[in-house]
Amino acid sequence: KELHVAPMLDYSKREFRKLFSILSTRLVVWTDMVVDETIAHTERLEDILERDKDLPNKQICQIGGNSEELCGKATQVVELIYGYDEVNLNIDCPSDRVSQEREFGAILMKNIDKAYTVLESMQNNISSDRKTHISIKCRVGVDDWDDLDFISNFIERLFPVCKRFYLHARKCVLNGLFSARQNRSVPPINYPRVYALCRKFPNVEFWINGGIKNLVQAKKICYGSRNPDHCHDYHFELPCSQCQLPHGSCMVPPYEVVPSNLRGCMLGRVAIDNPSIFWDADRYFYGLKSNPNKNRREVLEKYASYL
Numbered sequence: 001k002e003l004h005v006a007p008m009l010d011y012s013k014r015e016f017r018k019l020f021s022i023l024s025t026r027l028v029v030w031t032d033m034v035v036d037e038t039i040a041h042t043e044r045l046e047d048i049l050e051r052d053k054d055l056p057n058k059q060i061c062q063i064g065g066n067s068e069e070l071c072g073k074a075t076q077v078v079e080l081i082y083g084y085d086e087v088n089l090n091i092d093c094p095s096d097r098v099s100q101e102r103e104f105g106a107i108l109m110k111n112i113d114k115a116y117t118v119l120e121s122m123q124n125n126i127s128s129d130r131k132t133h134i135s136i137k138c139r140v141g142v143d144d145w146d147d148l149d150f151i152s153n154f155i156e157r158l159f160p161v162c163k164r165f166y167l168h169a170r171k172c173v174l175n176g177l178f179s180a181r182q183n184r185s186v187p188p189i190n191y192p193r194v195y196a197l198c199r200k201f202p203n204v205e206f207w208i209n210g211g212i213k214n215l216v217q218a219k220k221i222c223y224g225s226r227n228p229d230h231c232h233d234y235h236f237e238l239p240c241s242q243c244q245l246p247h248g249s250c251m252v253p254p255y256e257v258v259p260s261n262l263r264g265c266m267l268g269r270v271a272i273d274n275p276s277i278f279w280d281a282d283r284y285f286y287g288l289k290s291n292p293n294k295n296r297r298e299v300l301e302k303y304a305s306y307l
Helices: 014-023 036-041 068-081 096-101 105-110 112-124 148-158 191-200 215-223 269-273 275-285 296-306
Strands: 002-005 028-030 059-064 086-091 133-139 164-168 205-209 262-267
Touching: 002 205, 002 215, 002 275, 014 028, 014 275, 014 296, 036 059, 036 068, 059 068, 068 086, 068 112, 086 105, 086 112, 096 105, 105 112, 105 133, 112 133, 112 148, 148 191, 164 191, 191 205, 191 262, 215 262, 215 275, 269 275, 275 296
Parallel strands: 002 028, 002 262, 028 059, 059 086, 086 133, 133 164, 164 205, 205 262
Antiparallel strands: none
């Protein structure tokens, strides 16, 4: 299983990724979203995309766009010039500037044919001698299209060109009705829908995102729980009366049997608010014998030396 630090606009820069590589040798780190036009037209692209080649961590570059040509060329640049391990297409961002004015991000959930052709172009631009993956990050619903049938049809349609889905386990609301901040907190979290998708698509790999606050939660979600209160018989619809979370969210971990294709989970805002929670990731989450640092002073000394 994998533990990811989510891509966050204006935060997930090179220095941010380095801090988490100091805290853990195994965390998967992401860039923030880089727009396809930026990659195509920026002269000093290294200021945006340059990565630390000595990081032991897997590094993923997220791009945003709706142009088959530009997203395909961006994939070539990200893979061949900068050497990222994976290229991810953002179909998650609900902001007006992205989804409404520029028509990419979460709005592509409503335009599956366009999402398909963009992903197809990205796949076609991956070099044959590398094992670079193409993936998407999306929601489990959008506006009134918020049920298992919709997201199942979405995944089934994209399956020929994408088999890796990072699911923000809540829907998003577009057309300016919710701000980006509200879209991260108001629509209820729906973990059971992600587990249902894992069972429905055994040949697809999934990662779960949304609401995870600490390593204990992350480990339970990835490795399951034997607590009878977490039995799926009690957590099958929203609002969830059993979890008693804001907005009727359901964040129950898998009960006893974890889907093998649930490959990991992703933490976002908590990484900004309290990065020190990852100090024990290598030992507690990944099962290594020890962590790379003994205390916070050691982390700060390494980071100061880097800066």
